[in-house]
Amino acid sequence: MDKSIHTVMLDRDKCKGCISCMKRCPTEAIRVRGGKARVLYDRCIGCGECVRMCPHQAKLPIYDSFDKIFDYKYKIAVPAPSLFGQFNNLKSVDLILTGLLEIGFDDVYEVAVGAELISEKTRKLLESGKLKKPVISSACPAVVELIYMRYKGLADHVIDLVAPAEVALKLAREEAIQKGIPKEDIGVFFISPCPAKGFALKNPVTSAKAVADGVLSISEIYLKLLPVLPKIKEVKKLSKTGMLGLRWAASGGECLGIDNDKYLAADGVENVINVLREMENDALSYIDFVELGACTSGCVGGVLNVENPFAARARLRSFRHRLEPMKNALNVDEYDEEFFHWDHEPEVKDIFRLDEDFGMALKKMREIEEVYSSLPQLDCGQCGAPSCRAFAEDVVLGETTIDKCQQLKNENK
Ligand code: SF4
Ligand code: SF4
Structure with missing residues (x-):
């Protein structure tokens, strides 16, 4: 990649x-x-x-600078559901969507619409019985990358569906084309809670081509919206989503859309790793669906947000009584299978391959073991590597020298 x-x-x-x-x-x-x-x-x-x-x-x-939107005549904002959790006492999703038009966009299309469609698609695929269980959600690109890098044996558990943001970006562009806007004038911008989602949309690992013209940060958009929102006189009816789509912003929200109680949701990268290890040991075979998010509390915990993830989650929950459970009028069966599925699998990353030549790789592996066994194995980090094993690898690969181990130096004084 x-x-x-x-x-x-x-x-x-x-x-x-x-x-x-x-x-x-x-x-x-x-x-x-x-x-x-x-x-x-x-x-x-x-x-x-x-x-x-x-x-x-x-x-x-x-992420991209906000000014990039002005490279296009018809600018569409595609906000992640976490955006709506950033504002205190927010009365309606439509207020934020109207605000997006005020700050310079010509149209809006919520990621939550894509989330509702992916929920429906996932539910149908689970019911078909064709998936390898436990099925792992593909919504968090950091988790998908982690699996294809470190837990390759679990790769065939990952559902091959594109992320809701990708669905929404494609639908937004299609809708604009249907309105008669020339293709070259259309700029579709994802408003993202985290760098991983932005990176995945600009460097697609599972799609043939990038679907976003730019990726903006929730924090920058939040700051632009703050002074504008109190001045809005007429709130336009723009939202096409219900509570189901918005709930994807927080951990466990995706699971609520699959209509199956045998699910597990874990958030925070350390917890994700623990769950993946359990899956490797076949300890979760009683579970049908696993939702994993690298950020604490799910996407509301992404580093491009402003608000504390727990507060953002509580705010989103407060919409529960004001929104319909599911609102979008689109039907997953009206789309080709390709619309929702990956074009190809992510590349399995063999970043730990020591050499192209198998014999050389074995030799280096032995050298790494030798260096490692000579180290104090305290993982102190003073050498500039995260662990003694990583340091031994770096020494053998010529990235550093063994004299950088401070502990060894101290022992030999
Ligand atoms: S901690 Fe930083 S460098 Fe490491 S994987 Fe996450 S984003 Fe990348
Ligand atoms: S080494 Fe310390 S100061 Fe430098 S980027 Fe990492 S955490 Fe920040």
Whole structure:
């Protein structure tokens, strides 16, 4: 996969080399060398943990500038449901959608519509009995990347459905074309809660081509909406979704749409890893559907949000009595199968392959074991690698030298 567009980047001036990010990265994708952090992008799943953990705000999630929308004559905002959880005392979803028109968009299309369709599609596929259980949701791109990188044996449990945002982006563009807008004038912009979703839409790992013209952050849109919302005189009726679609914003919301009680929902990357390990050990065979989100509390916990994820979740819950359970008028059966399914599987990442040549790879593996056994195995991180094993690998691959182990140095003094 082309990782020339990244998920996170480093502000070198702010980085103090404190190793907080390196110790929390779930895929050991960070090294700290020369006093500065460096991301090994081939290993990065875009979970945003490093952004959350950096005490110096040196790790920055990547997204497009709002001004990019003005490259297009007909600009469509496609907001993730988490956007609606950012505002206190919000009376209606329509107020935010009207606000999006006020700040410069020409049209809006909610991701929640795509979520309701994917819920229906998932329910039908589960009922068909053709899927390998427990079925794992494909909605969180960080989780899908993690599985294809570290838990390849579970890849055939992942449901091959595109994410709700992708469905909504495609529907938004189609609707604009049907209105007679020239294709080249249409710009479709996803308003995202996290860098992983944005990256997946711009560098599609399961689709033939990118469906978003840009990915904007919820935090930037929130700041633009704040001064505009109190001045809105007439709230337009724009929302096409019900509660089911909005609930996808928080952990467990997707499960509520499948009409099956044998589900499990876990959020936060460490919990996700624990569930995947249990699945590897066949400990969850009594479960039909597994919803996994890399962020705490689900998408409302993504690093591009503003609000505390628990507060955002509570706010979304308060809509429960005001919205219909499910509202969108679209019928999944009216679309071709290809519309909802992946064009292809994600590439299985063999980032831990040590050498193209099998004999050489074995030799390096033996060398790694030798180096590792000579280390104190304290995983202290002072060498700039997240664990002694990662350090041994880096030594054998020529990325660093064994004299960087401070513990060994101290022992030999
Ligand atoms: S957490 Fe990482 S990016 Fe932030 S200052 Fe420490 S080493 Fe640098
Ligand atoms: S975004 Fe996640 S996977 Fe990528 S470097 Fe940061 S912590 Fe590691």
